[in-house]
Amino acid sequence: MAITRLTDIVEVFESKWVYGDVKFGYEGEVNQDHDTQYPLMLIQPPTSTMPEIYNGREEYEFEINFYNLYTQAAQSVVKLQKRWDNLQDLANEWMDFVLKNYQDVTVEVYLNDESIEIERVKDVANDKLVQIKLVFTMSGFTKCFRPTSNFPSDYSDLVVWLSADSNATFDIPTKRVSLLGDRASTNNVAQATVANQPLWNGFDGSNDKSYISFNGTSDYIDTSATPAVLGLPATTVSGGSFSISLWYNHSTLTNGPPIIQSTTNYAWNDGFAIKQEVALGQDRLRFWVGAQATHVATGNLNASQWYHVVAVFTGGATHTLELYIDNVLVSTASFTTSRNIHNPTPISMAWAPDGYGYFMK
DSSP states (O other): OOOOOHHHHHHHHHHTOOSSOEEESOGGGSOOSSOSOSSEEEEEEEEEEEEETTTTEEEEEEEEEEEEEEOHHHHTTSOHHHHHHHHHHHHHHHHHHHHHHHHSSSSOEEEOTTOOEEEEEOOOSSSEEEEEEEEEEEEEEOOOSSOTTOSGGGOTTOOOOOOSSSSEEEOTTTOBEEEEOOSSOSSOOEEOOGGGOOEEEOOOSSOSSOEEEOOSSSOOEEESOOTTTTTOOSBTTSOOEEEEEEEEOOSSOOSSOEEEEEOSSTTOOSSEEEEEEEETTEEEEEEEESOTTSEEEOOOOOTTOOEEEEEEEEOSSSEEEEEEETTEEEEEEEEOOOOBOOOSSOOEESBOTTTTOOBOO
16 A cells, blocks of 8 residues: 555646646636647646545545637537537546556555536637536545654654754745754754855755755754763663664765764764765765774665665674665674774764864765
């Protein structure tokens, strides 16, 4: 079963109409000057209801308009009802293709029984714009109002939750982030000085989630929290564990810049980090704890693509590093050398305050 969003349904609608232009918008936006190729299909933004909010079913009520230009020249040759019938045949064919698409895939979207209404409409100008209007309801599996484990309170051992969707303080005109509040507590706050503030990116046509971007030359975020403050194990062999989960997208990958790091200096022989690196002809990520010499790494990661990254450390006499990309374990290794995780350097993001000054983009 897959989550079906409005975007998914509209993309199917658009792909199954092959007889002219397709528009997602409102009726008043349709070109009424008759200089657009017809037939044209207009998908109007639907109303929707969630009759079973905890089961995650959403019902979209669509109104689809199909247009065909009925010129004065055509009026003396083809009867109006014939023009309507032809347009309705195309509309019915389109609906068949849409329903067959969902019949052949595992996504749960279906047409509600007895939900189709057909209306025949025409303009009164000399060149008439004949219209078939379909009104119907589609049901799709969607997110319920109370998703499982999607709030800080759902995690008993959550230490820090930084999110661009909320608790981000930024300047409205410039979108520069000065503060990231921790949703898991009030003690750990990420901040940036005026000269180093990253950019907040909100919802737009290409992004369905907000995120924070760094310019690769000066942007970064500092925190006041050291590994000890966050309750991380003191050493790699002292027991205890922790994990880091984040969403990652790079445009230009250079060797060395950390995504997140805490270490005393550029010897990288204490603390931890998830870092970018260029190695073996690949753009990849490296995760290390205690020392960079003991690490795990991903394979090649494409630019301009979002990845869900999870790094897991399990301490003990034999301690283990694991690195997951999009829920798939891509690298794991075990070590026995005792190294310090605690160090006096607060955790930072997108740069390395260790003498090199690497910046991530």
